[in-house]
Amino acid sequence: MTQMSAPALSTIRRDFPHVDESVAAIEPLTHLEALEAESIHIMREVAAEAEQPVMLYSVGKDSAVMLHLARKAFYPSAPPFPLLHVDTTWKFRAMYEMRDRMAAESRMNLIVHRNPEALARGINPFDHGALHTDMWKTEGLKQALDQHRFDAAFGGARRDEEKSRAKERIFSFRSAHHRWDPKNQRPEVWNLYNARKNKGETIRVFPLSNWTELDVWQYIRREDIPVVPLYFAAPRPTVERDGLILMVDDDRFPLRPGERPVERSVRFRTLGCYPLTGAVESTARTVAEVIQETLLTTSSERQGRAIDTETGGASMERKKQEGYF
Amino acid sequence: MPPHARSDAYRPEALIAEDIDAYLARHERKTLLRLITCGSVDDGKSTLIGRLLYESHTIFEDQLDTLTAESARLGTQGDAIDFALLVDGLAAEREQGITIDVAYRFFSTPARKFIVADCPGHEQYTRNMVTGASTADLAVILVDARKGVLPQTRRHSHLVHLIGVRHLVLAVNKMDLVDYDQATFDRIVADYVDFAGGIGITGVIAVPVSGFKGDNITTASVNTPWYTGPALIEHLEAVELDQFSSRTRPFRMPVQWVNRPHHDFRGFSGLIASGTVRPGDQVSVLPSARRSTISRIVTEGGDLPVAVAGQSVTLTLSDEVDCSRGDVIASAGDPPQAADQFEATLVWMADEPMLPGRAYWLKLGAQQVAATIQTTKYEVNVVTGERLAAKKLELNAIGVVNLATDRPLVFEPYADNRTMGGFILIDRLTNATVAAGTLHFALNRAQNVQWQPLDISREHHARIKNQKPAVLWLTGLSGAGKSTIANLVEKRLAWMNRHTFLLDGDNIRHGLNRDLGFTEVDRIENIRRVGEVAKLMTDAGLIVIAAFISPFRADRDLVRSMTAPGEFVEVHIDTPLALAEARDPKGLYARARAGELKNFTGIDSPYEPPDDPELRIDTAAVTPAEAANLIVSYLVGDPR
Numbered sequence: 001m002t003q004m005s006a007p008a009l010s011t012i013r014r015d016f017p018h019v020d021e022s023v024a025a026i027e028p029l030t031h032l033e034a035l036e037a038e039s040i041h042i043m044r045e046v047a048a049e050a051e052q053p054v055m056l057y058s059v060g061k062d063s064a065v066m067l068h069l070a071r072k073a074f075y076p077s078a079p080p081f082p083l084l085h086v087d088t089t090w091k092f093r094a095m096y097e098m099r100d101r102m103a104a105e106s107r108m109n110l111i112v113h114r115n116p117e118a119l120a121r122g123i124n125p126f127d128h129g130a131l132h133t134d135m136w137k138t139e140g141l142k143q144a145l146d147q148h149r150f151d152a153a154f155g156g157a158r159r160d161e162e163k164s165r166a167k168e169r170i171f172s173f174r175s176a177h178h179r180w181d182p183k184n185q186r187p188e189v190w191n192l193y194n195a196r197k198n199k200g201e202t203i204r205v206f207p208l209s210n211w212t213e214l215d216v217w218q219y220i221r222r223e224d225i226p227v228v229p230l231y232f233a234a235p236r237p238t239v240e241r242d243g244l245i246l247m248v249d250d251d252r253f254p255l256r257p258g259e260r261p262v263e264r265s266v267r268f269r270t271l272g273c274y275p276l277t278g279a280v281e282s283t284a285r286t287v288a289e290v291i292q293e294t295l296l297t298t299s300s301e302r303q304g305r306a307i308d309t310e311t312g313g314a315s316m317e318r319k320k321q322e323g324y325f
Numbered sequence: 326m327p328p329h330a331r332s333d334a335y336r337p338e339a340l341i342a343e344d345i346d347a348y349l350a351r352h353e354r355k356t357l358l359r360l361i362t363c364g365s366v367d368d369g370k371s372t373l374i375g376r377l378l379y380e381s382h383t384i385f386e387d388q389l390d391t392l393t394a395e396s397a398r399l400g401t402q403g404d405a406i407d408f409a410l411l412v413d414g415l416a417a418e419r420e421q422g423i424t425i426d427v428a429y430r431f432f433s434t435p436a437r438k439f440i441v442a443d444c445p446g447h448e449q450y451t452r453n454m455v456t457g458a459s460t461a462d463l464a465v466i467l468v469d470a471r472k473g474v475l476p477q478t479r480r481h482s483h484l485v486h487l488i489g490v491r492h493l494v495l496a497v498n499k500m501d502l503v504d505y506d507q508a509t510f511d512r513i514v515a516d517y518v519d520f521a522g523g524i525g526i527t528g529v530i531a532v533p534v535s536g537f538k539g540d541n542i543t544t545a546s547v548n549t550p551w552y553t554g555p556a557l558i559e560h561l562e563a564v565e566l567d568q569f570s571s572r573t574r575p576f577r578m579p580v581q582w583v584n585r586p587h588h589d590f591r592g593f594s595g596l597i598a599s600g601t602v603r604p605g606d607q608v609s610v611l612p613s614a615r616r617s618t619i620s621r622i623v624t625e626g627g628d629l630p631v632a633v634a635g636q637s638v639t640l641t642l643s644d645e646v647d648c649s650r651g652d653v654i655a656s657a658g659d660p661p662q663a664a665d666q667f668e669a670t671l672v673w674m675a676d677e678p679m680l681p682g683r684a685y686w687l688k689l690g691a692q693q694v695a696a697t698i699q700t701t702k703y704e705v706n707v708v709t710g711e712r713l714a715a716k717k718l719e720l721n722a723i724g725v726v727n728l729a730t731d732r733p734l735v736f737e738p739y740a741d742n743r744t745m746g747g748f749i750l751i752d753r754l755t756n757a758t759v760a761a762g763t764l765h766f767a768l769n770r771a772q773n774v775q776w777q778p779l780d781i782s783r784e785h786h787a788r789i790k791n792q793k794p795a796v797l798w799l800t801g802l803s804g805a806g807k808s809t810i811a812n813l814v815e816k817r818l819a820w821m822n823r824h825t826f827l828l829d830g831d832n833i834r835h836g837l838n839r840d841l842g843f844t845e846v847d848r849i850e851n852i853r854r855v856g857e858v859a860k861l862m863t864d865a866g867l868i869v870i871a872a873f874i875s876p877f878r879a880d881r882d883l884v885r886s887m888t889a890p891g892e893f894v895e896v897h898i899d900t901p902l903a904l905a906e907a908r909d910p911k912g913l914y915a916r917a918r919a920g921e922l923k924n925f926t927g928i929d930s931p932y933e934p935p936d937d938p939e940l941r942i943d944t945a946a947v948t949p950a951e952a953a954n955l956i957v958s959y960l961v962g963d964p965r
Contacts, residue, residue, distance in 0.1 A: 026631060028566065028568060028569065029568055029636065030356060031433075033635075034357040036637070041581070041595075041637050044581040044582045044594055044595075044637070045581060045691075047582055048581055073637070074582075074594075075623070075624065076590060076592075076623070076625075159428075160431050187452045187453070187456045187761065188456055188758075189459040189749060190459045190744070190761075191596070192688055192690075194688065194758045196756040198756050210440055212431045215438070218349065218352070288349060291349060292348075296341060
């Protein structure tokens with residue numbers, strides 16, 4: 001039993017006594033540096049192997065980090081793929097401003113797709129419930145991918161967001177009908193990604209798979225990445241509905257009888273369509289204060305999104321199988 | 326709230342509330358440890374992971390609420406919280422109460438961030454375990470204190486050892502159910518050490534824990550005063566990371582992508598696999614072995630004075646050396662070798678068994694080549710360590726094989742360098758990842774002769790010609806230029822030392838097919854015979870250039886179906902009838918128009934153009950020489 005004692009703290013010095021000082025003196029890679037290197041490696045693999053890659057850009061903080069990493073991965077070249085925004089016409093106004101600014105700054109081509117059928121039928125989150133997400137986002141995304149023949153699409157999803165995402169590969173294949181088959185995923189060993197597709201198949205690629213919400217915020221702070229101001233607390237006109245604090249971002253918001261917008265100091269932990277995205281009451285005005293609140297908070301990030309709880313626990317898994325990102 | 330209070334060891338520090346900037350400065354220095362947890366079905370693995378997340382304050386209150394509700398409905402822990410429900414993410418898993426796929430979980434302490442690959446224990450999910458182990462610095466092997474070391478324990482230990490996980494922790498779980506009995510713990514550990522030593526595993530750390538109650542997870546438990554080692558998380562925070570050992574090895578960087586924004590900049594992007602690199606370092610570009618010097622380490626945040634294993638960088642060289650995706654930039658003083666025949670271990674991951682002689686794609690780093698298993702030396706029984714005679718490998722089987730590649734691979738033994746020695750095999754038809762493999766060493770040719778199968782296969786014929794057989798099938802109207810282009814193609818390939826043979830309508834009809842006329846039946850038979858001859862020639866390893874009018878789609882498709890997938894290259898020599906008729910090099914159109922020739926394609930017999938040929942050559946737009954160049958570059962320029 002003697003060999004089972006506690007390990008001594010190992011050091012490079014002890015284990016590699018012959019290594020020259022200059023190597024031993026280099027600081028270890030931090031978790032953010034390791035995550036950054038992994039994400040960049042993934043993006044370069046896609047650029048090298050896919051025929052028609054595209055980066056899904058949803059204007060949120062994860063997209064901001066993903067875009068930042070893409071610019072680093074290919075510097076001094078511009079990233080060799082366009083940005084695709086699957087628009088629902090119901091995003092916060094501040095998101096549209098940020099989107100146009102970042103597209104210009106990154107020297108990347110921005111493709112905005114709005115599902116013409118949803119537009120014609122006037123699909124909206126107030127009258128159509130789940131259909132709103134299905135038509136604008138899921139169907140809209142499929143249309144855009146088909147129309148431009150994109151064979152690989154980067155998405156900013158992280159494995160810590162939701163249980164079915166924790167099981168998804170970094171290179172996640174979709175059938176010609178954009179369906180995900182969770183039981184038939186390719187093994188992903190080491191950092192070797194098999195990007196070979198069958199006819200009609202496309203790949204969703206998730207370079208931020210191993211990042212957590214906290215990693216994302218820490219990286220935004222470290223790299224000084226611009227994000228939509230809605231992530232920071234400010235007085236905003238809001239109503240409280242079904243347990244969510246919603247922001248009245250424009251005059252399309254139908255107020256119920258007796259309902260009046262109230263000014264609250266709020267911020268958003270995730271950003272989507274403004275009528276579906278719950279705010280949290282907050283005073284955090286800087287990235288550091290947001291991190292502070294995040295660390296001291298007691299509820300998980302997606303709680304503010306109505307979409308996950310629509311039909312019980314397996315809602316996201318079902319949506320993903322149908323082609324949602 | 327949970328029945329078992331969590332310890333205060335990792336409660337968010339007061340510093341968060343008081344001085345967030347100081348807190349963040351400290352936490353930006355965290356390192357990253359990847360680990361895998363493995364255990365049998367009921368060893369309590371998911372519970373242990375749930376406990377780690379809970380103790381490190383990774384689980385939020387809303388998740389805890391959901392968990393409490395789901396525990397009451399689906400849980401297996403009575404009234405208590407079933408942490409397993411937290412990590413079993415797919416609907417099928419929660420319904421069946423089993424883990425099907427690898428799940429990745431995250432937690433962090435003030436010292437480190439941890440990525441946990443949670444792998445299912447069942448034998449049929451060996452491939453998932455290999456997936457999780459491939460990136461792990463450390464493995465936690467769980468054993469139920471009531472059951473001791475099981476066949477599953479041995480299998481998991483063998484697998485993680487095979488994949489080269491450097492640190493092993495034996496977590497003897499459910500100690501609460503054996504009254505924290507030291508003798509039970511000692512017996513299990515002795516058992517395990519006995520087995521592990523036998524297969525070459527040393528330096529195991531054993532910890533008595535209870536995932537359910539929380540003993541020895543974050544701090545020493547009062548229930549096990551006889552245990553003096555570290556608590557589980559203490560050990561995870563202290564263990565040495567792989568990034569340190571890989572940075573002390575010679576420099577290697579597989580080139581992923583060539584960065585050329587404009588003519589004045591040519592950079593080589595990749596993730597450094599091992600070693601360190603500085604401007605001024607002498608390097609060798611492999612496999613060409615051209616030497617150069619590192620000029621800059623370019624990043625968006627400015628040039629770096631030094632970069633180490635694990636970083637993604639872009640390097641520029643001081644000379645204009647040829648270097649592209651798949652090449653490896655390595656230290657000139659100690660470069661890796663290139664070889665085309667290897668001994669390797671394979672973990673077979675597909676339903677369809679591995680068959681010697683079949684060709685697969687092999688991906689190693691950024692290199693992709695065609696590879697063939699020559700022989701299976703033996704299969705390994707992962708429970709007993711025994712070597713078994715085997716020819717093929719079934720799903721989840723592990724074996725040692727000899728394999729050959731169609732081009733030299735730049736490599737290092739896996740034991741020395743995971744990136745330079747780990748590979749995957751990809752099925753050429755389904756594109757599925759069918760195996761993970763590790764290279765042991767290169768076989769030199771003299772050594773290898775005795776391993777050749779006695780039956781010389783078509784792959785062998787092709788290999789000794791160092792080429793991929795193909796049928797370049799040129800179809801088009803009479804007078805389109807097929808023979809002229811075919812001749813030029815063959816000349817160019819001959820200059821490139823390719824072994825070819827030209828089948829032409831005229832030379833075949835003078836001999837093999839002189840009994841055939843020009844009726845529809847005879848035309849079909851003509852093409853069928855040509856197809857059979859082409860097939861025999863590809864079996865012999867040749868590149869066949871066939872120039873035939875072959876007007877009917879069905880006949881061309883028949884030939885395509887006779888040849889191996891990917892070997893038939895249909896080239897439509899596309900010339901408008903009017904142009905072909907104007908050229909009329911043999912005066913045939915004139916005779917057909919005059920009624921002297923019957924069933925002449927384009928005049929009184931139809932030509933069905935290909936719907937989706939591999940290549941279409943518009944002879945009105947390109948010269949015969951340009952056409953030949955297009956065909957040759959399609960053949961040799963496409964690495965797939």
